[in-house]
Amino acid sequence: MKNDYLWDGSGEPDPELQRIEKTLAKFGYAGEAPNFAALKAAPVKPSVFSALGSMWNLRFAAATVVVIALAASGFVLRNSISPVSNGPGWDVARLSGVPEVGQFALASDSRKTQLRVGQLLVTDSNSRASMTSAEVGEIYVDAGSRVRLIEAGLNRKRISLELGTIHAAIWAPPGEFVVDTPSASAVDLGCAYTLHVNEDGSGTLRTTRGWVGFHRDGHDSFIPAGAMCATRREQGPGTPYFEDASEEFRKALHGLDFETLSGEPRGQALRTVLAEARRRDAFTLWHLLSRVSDMERPLVYDRMAGLVQPPKGTTREGTLALEPKMLDAWWDAFDLGYISIWRFWEQQQAPQMMKKAAR
Amino acid sequence: MAISAGARFEAMDWPTVNTAARSELEDEALVHAAQGGDRAAFGLLYQRYVRMVHGVLLARVPSIAAEDLVHDVFLQALPRLASLRDCSRFGPWLAAIARNRATDFHRRAKSDSSIDDEPRGAENVESPQREVGVEDGIALLNAVRELPEAYREPLILRFVEGMSGPEIAARTGLTHGSVRVNLHRGMQMLREKWQQ
Numbered sequence: 001m002k003n004d005y006l007w008d009g010s011g012e013p014d015p016e017l018q019r020i021e022k023t024l025a026k027f028g029y030a031g032e033a034p035n036f037a038a039l040k041a042a043p044v045k046p047s048v049f050s051a052l053g054s055m056w057n058l059r060f061a062a063a064t065v066v067v068i069a070l071a072a073s074g075f076v077l078r079n080s081i082s083p084v085s086n087g088p089g090w091d092v093a094r095l096s097g098v099p100e101v102g103q104f105a106l107a108s109d110s111r112k113t114q115l116r117v118g119q120l121l122v123t124d125s126n127s128r129a130s131m132t133s134a135e136v137g138e139i140y141v142d143a144g145s146r147v148r149l150i151e152a153g154l155n156r157k158r159i160s161l162e163l164g165t166i167h168a169a170i171w172a173p174p175g176e177f178v179v180d181t182p183s184a185s186a187v188d189l190g191c192a193y194t195l196h197v198n199e200d201g202s203g204t205l206r207t208t209r210g211w212v213g214f215h216r217d218g219h220d221s222f223i224p225a226g227a228m229c230a231t232r233r234e235q236g237p238g239t240p241y242f243e244d245a246s247e248e249f250r251k252a253l254h255g256l257d258f259e260t261l262s263g264e265p266r267g268q269a270l271r272t273v274l275a276e277a278r279r280r281d282a283f284t285l286w287h288l289l290s291r292v293s294d295m296e297r298p299l300v301y302d303r304m305a306g307l308v309q310p311p312k313g314t315t316r317e318g319t320l321a322l323e324p325k326m327l328d329a330w331w332d333a334f335d336l337g338y339i340s341i342w343r344f345w346e347q348q349q350a351p352q353m354m355k356k357a358a359r
Numbered sequence: 360m361a362i363s364a365g366a367r368f369e370a371m372d373w374p375t376v377n378t379a380a381r382s383e384l385e386d387e388a389l390v391h392a393a394q395g396g397d398r399a400a401f402g403l404l405y406q407r408y409v410r411m412v413h414g415v416l417l418a419r420v421p422s423i424a425a426e427d428l429v430h431d432v433f434l435q436a437l438p439r440l441a442s443l444r445d446c447s448r449f450g451p452w453l454a455a456i457a458r459n460r461a462t463d464f465h466r467r468a469k470s471d472s473s474i475d476d477e478p479r480g481a482e483n484v485e486s487p488q489r490e491v492g493v494e495d496g497i498a499l500l501n502a503v504r505e506l507p508e509a510y511r512e513p514l515i516l517r518f519v520e521g522m523s524g525p526e527i528a529a530r531t532g533l534t535h536g537s538v539r540v541n542l543h544r545g546m547q548m549l550r551e552k553w554q555q
Contacts, residue, residue, distance in 0.1 A: 006517070006524075006542055006543065006546060007523070007524040007525075007539055007542065008523040008524050008525055009523060017546075020499065020518050021518050021521070023496045023499055024496060024499060024500060024503075024515075024518040024519045025518070025519065025521060026496060027417065027422050027496065027500055027519045028410070028413070028519050028520050028521060029409055029410055029413035029414075029425075029426070029429065029520065031409075031413075031426055031429060031430075033402065033405055033406065033409070034405075034430055034433070034434075036398040036399075036401050036402045036405065036433075036437070133442075134439040134441075134442030134443065135442055135443065135444060137455070137459075138459070169459045169462060170455075171451075171452055171455025171456060171458075171459065192459070192462060208462075209458065209462065209508070210508075225508065335507060335509060335510075335544060
């Protein structure tokens with residue numbers, strides 16, 4: 001293949017690429033530009049979640065005291081309508097029921113408020129809400145959830161999901177947006193995902209686009225689109241896997257992650273994982289390399305190397321020794337996302353990690 | 360004048376004064392001007408980024424939907440632009456809005472919605488030893504769409520929108536190295552897929 005031509009059309013033309021160009025060029029954009037000069041400020045529409053029938057506008061009522069009765073529970077809230085501030089925060093809108101932001105209850109679609117640092121957004125069993133930040137993305141908050149805004153700085157945005165489920169679509173640069181849960185932190189690497197936390201602090205993360213880093217105390221799991229990862233308060237993130245992996249694979253992996261298996265049961269679980277692994281499951285085996293014993297590791301490596309050709313610059317010995325550069329090269333070979341993004345985030349977090357450890 | 364989704368737009372009529380000067384401005388300066396309410400500057404950004412937005416959408420939704428959604432993306436971006444603090448991130452920010460809009464399209468659509476365009480001909484796409492790029496444009500486009508996300512987007516930007524590798528990197532915010540690797544690997548995978 002003539003790389004230059006594919007890259008920038010220079011060098012000797014490649015006839016095959018030229019045929020592809022000619023074939024596909026007819027699908028290129030041919031529309032007309034709108035008259036932006038004629039537009040007034042367009043109403044902000046929810047995009048990812050507008051299918052749920054939520055539309056809001058930017059007008060706010062004058063300040064009054066409103067008493068809201070929740071018929072289902074007989075619970076009465078008193079609140080005052082506060083206007084949305086221009087400070088850092090997330091715009092919160094009601095999708096159903098009466099979500100609460102601090103002492104403020106969103107009882108109708110025409111009201112909107114901001115979630116500020118330190119504040120808590122709570123949805124009961126009948127409520128749902130959306131959170132939007134122009135710089136970060138959109139988050140849909142399911143019923144029965146508690147979300148707190150932790151940080152809203154220039155290059156660092158952080159919320160904590162204490163309980164419940166959120167669906168996030170993030171457009172902030174990779175590594176800028178983090179969701180803390182009781183058992184692990186989810187670091188956005190350019191993606192959309194669903195994160196759930198149970199009462200006991202355990203949870204799951206499912207990535208629908210891009211990939212997410214799930215992290216606790218140096219224990220990292222990377223979850224690409226189509227994959228999920230469970231997490232437990234004690235153990236942190238488990239081993240991620242594609243959701244279309246076989247049931248035997250998933251069950252055996254769960255055993256390795258969260259059940260105290262030893263001896264033959266553990267050996268059987270590992271054999272099952274290796275036997276059931278497909279080519280695309282190699283990324284799961286990559287995670288297992290650092291989670292199994294020294295005696296088990298060669299089995300995992302040999303299976304992984306049988307599924308995916310070892311990348312240049314790696315050796316069996318170096319990978320078995322968990323040499324970081326070799327592990328990174330393996331990850332990049334899976335074409336699921338560049339590990340350099342994660343390493344950059346880790347470096348940025350290093351001072352904070354050291355502060356935390358010193359406490 | 361409020362513009363609702365699906366509204367028809369009139370042909371653009373740009374002011375001639377300072378158009379040449381504006382066209383030389385770097386993207387960051389245009390973004391900054393647009394943030395200050397300069398709609399002509401936003402129009403120039405539209406000209407520069409519309410192919411990228413269309414390509415990002417086309418990688419995820421049928422071509423007929425992509426055409427409509429392009430305007431949606433820019434209409435969503437315009438009121439949010441003031442909150443974009445780092446003007447140099449306009450391209451990746453806009454690309455992310457486009458990806459989210461594509462996701463929203465599939466959420467709204469019926470459960471049997473498909474990303475694929477309908478094939479027009481009766482060409483046998485299963486035939487072995489098929490050369491890449493022969494005849495069936497729709498089958499080829501659909502084959503690209505079946506590739507991993509990291510590959511299908513740069514390939515569509517390269518072959519459908521006619522953007523070069525450096526241009527793809529500049530517009531999407533990716534490094535030259537990333538785009539180059541994705542183009543190369545994507546092309547390899549497409550070739551393997553087409554020959555199956």
